[in-house]
Amino acid sequence: MSDKFQALPAPTPETQHFWDGTKAGDLKLQRCTSCSHTYFPPRPFCPECASRDVEVYNASGKAILYSYVINHRAPKGWDAPYSIAVVELEEGPRMMTNVIGIEQTPEALELDMALEVTFEQVSDDIFLPKFKPAGGAS
Amino acid sequence: MKPGSIAITGAAETTELGKIPHLSELGLHADAALNAMADMGIGPKDIDGVATTGRPTDLAHYLGITPTWADGTSVGGCSFMLHVRHAAAAINEGLCETVLITHGESGKSRVGRGGFGGGGSSLAGQFEMPYGPMGPPTMFTIPVLRYMKDRGLTHEQLANVAVVQREWAGFHPRATFRDPITIDDVLNSRMIAYPFRLLQCCLVTDGGGALIMTSAERAKDFKTKPVYIVGTGESVETPMISQMADFTSSRAFRVSGKKAFDEAGISHDEVDHLMIYDAFAHLPIYGLEDLGFCEPGEAGQFIMDRNTAPGGKLPMNTNGGGLSYMHSGMYGMYALQESVRQMRGISPAQVDGAKTSVCHGVGGMFGASGTIIMSNVQP
Numbered sequence: 029m030s031d032k033f034q035a036l037p038a039p040t041p042e043t044q045h046f047w048d049g050t051k052a053g054d055l056k057l058q059r060c061t062s063c064s065h066t067y068f069p070p071r072p073f074c075p076e077c078a079s080r081d082v083e084v085y086n087a088s089g090k091a092i093l094y095s096y097v098i099n100h101r102a103p104k105g106w107d108a109p110y111s112i113a114v115v116e117l118e119e120g121p122r123m124m125t126n127v128i129g130i131e132q133t134p135e136a137l138e139l140d141m142a143l144e145v146t147f148e149q150v151s152d153d154i155f156l157p158k159f160k161p162a163g164g165a166s
Numbered sequence: 167m168k169p170g171s172i173a174i175t176g177a178a179e180t181t182e183l184g185k186i187p188h189l190s191e192l193g194l195h196a197d198a199a200l201n202a203m204a205d206m207g208i209g210p211k212d213i214d215g216v217a218t219t220g221r222p223t224d225l226a227h228y229l230g231i232t233p234t235w236a237d238g239t240s241v242g243g244c245s246f247m248l249h250v251r252h253a254a255a256a257i258n259e260g261l262c263e264t265v266l267i268t269h270g271e272s273g274k275s276r277v278g279r280g281g282f283g284g285g286g287s288s289l290a291g292q293f294e295m296p297y298g299p300m301g302p303p304t305m306f307t308i309p310v311l312r313y314m315k316d317r318g319l320t321h322e323q324l325a326n327v328a329v330v331q332r333e334w335a336g337f338h339p340r341a342t343f344r345d346p347i348t349i350d351d352v353l354n355s356r357m358i359a360y361p362f363r364l365l366q367c368c369l370v371t372d373g374g375g376a377l378i379m380t381s382a383e384r385a386k387d388f389k390t391k392p393v394y395i396v397g398t399g400e401s402v403e404t405p406m407i408s409q410m411a412d413f414t415s416s417r418a419f420r421v422s423g424k425k426a427f428d429e430a431g432i433s434h435d436e437v438d439h440l441m442i443y444d445a446f447a448h449l450p451i452y453g454l455e456d457l458g459f460c461e462p463g464e465a466g467q468f469i470m471d472r473n474t475a476p477g478g479k480l481p482m483n484t485n486g487g488g489l490s491y492m493h494s495g496m497y498g499m500y501a502l503q504e505s506v507r508q509m510r511g512i513s514p515a516q517v518d519g520a521k522t523s524v525c526h527g528v529g530g531m532f533g534a535s536g537t538i539i540m541s542n543v544q545p
Contacts, residue, residue, distance in 0.1 A: 075230030
């Protein structure tokens with residue numbers, strides 16, 4: 029949290045629960061109580077059926093590596109090269125993240141590998157969900 | 167506009183008016199939209215056109231709408247009157263059937279005002295920008311490893327896209343880069359974001375273009391050879407690359423392409439010339455498959471077999487494309503210009519006897535798409 033260029037999310041009322049969640053160590057998802065659709069990013073209605081009856085729940089934190097690039101031209105303070113990845117959560121939705129705790133090479137970063145969430149503090153209030161190899165493998 | 171041919175069938179304001187600190191601007195658009203849909207008795211899947219002063223891609227994604235028409239005209243407070251007018255014309259022309267027009271403004275509480283499209287409160291600002299992307303080369307390219315795994319593309323095939331297009335650029339005196347390159351040249355060029363190297367990324371240049379259109383009837387009054395519009399399509403999917411439904415295929419490409427081909431009533435065999443906006447080397451591959459020229463997984467080899475190269479049966483990106491001709495940031499205008507030249511018979515890379523050109527563009531990072539099919543033969 030020093031000289032590193034870090035774009036910060038500015039939570040909106042509809043996404044505040046998500047960022048409160050990451051700060052508390054929880055990955056929050058929403059699901060529609062009318063049609064059971066789980067979706068991301070957060071919104072106060074279901075994008076499948078438009079019902080406003082939705083609920084927040086804790087995701088398992090388990091995911092697979094769906095795709096990525098390895099960026100060689102880093103912003104200030106970032107350790108290049110590093111992965112910019114999209115993971116697919118066990119519950120279905122996908123999200124962008126970085127895969128950490130592993131060599132940032134095509135050989136190490138295998139598509140479909142099992143990952144689990146971890147949270148990285150980037151400011152007083154913001155903890156970003158990042159993903160590391162599942163099962164404690166380093 | 168034929169008087170009385172179009173009707174407003176759903177109308178509502180936001181649930182509250184006055185002080186609404188609990189909704190972002192995008193949320194206000196959505197709240198009003200949901201109320202209007204409830205008023206009419208329909209859901210988001212019944213909507214196939216959107217017009218908004220926000221960003222159409224963000225709005226459609228947020229509400230779960232797959233549109234065949236999208237309008238983001240934003241000229242200030244009367245934009246909505248323009249939206250009504252544009253929507254009427256679109257429905258009359260068969261571009262869409264059911265249009266949602268939205269407004270939302272956190273004028274007092276100023277919640278999520280950078281919201282649409284920019285700033286940390288936007289969807290991309292919260293859920294993509296914090297992870298260290300450095301522009302399109304690090305985001306537009308994220309789906310490709312999944313495509314390579316699921317559809318079997320090789321690094322050589324991905325490099326070859328740039329090689330073939332550089333060949334075409336050699337015909338064009340105005341192209342930025344014209345010297346031939348090889349697959350090795352591409353694979354040895356500087357790594358930008360694995361698997362993408364410099365020569366697989368578009369140029370950054372200055373420039374512009376303009377088009378003027380009128381009726382086919384009036385076109386005869388002018389000195390230029392008319393280029394007729396015979397099929398059109400458009401669509402939007404999502405402002406976030408991570409939320410693309412299928413990393414091996416663009417929904418916006420498929421929806422836009424299908425509408426254009428259905429309108430034109432032509433088969434793929436009748437296409438003499440093709441432009442697929444190539445911000446990066448994978449776009450022509452996705453485009454060839456999503457437009458139906460190739461089966462899933464076959465486009466890489468189709469290009470490797472020189473089908474799109476000089477002398478091939480489907481000349482593609484004959485100006486060299488965004489990879490070799492020019493790319494100022496939004497390239498679609500230059501693709502249209504080359505299609506027009508080909509239809510007029512005046513391109514430096516002229517395809518002999520070309521009668522029909524398909525010009526297909528992408529917007530954002532697979533966020534939007536537009537397809538124009540042109541012909542020099544009046545239908």
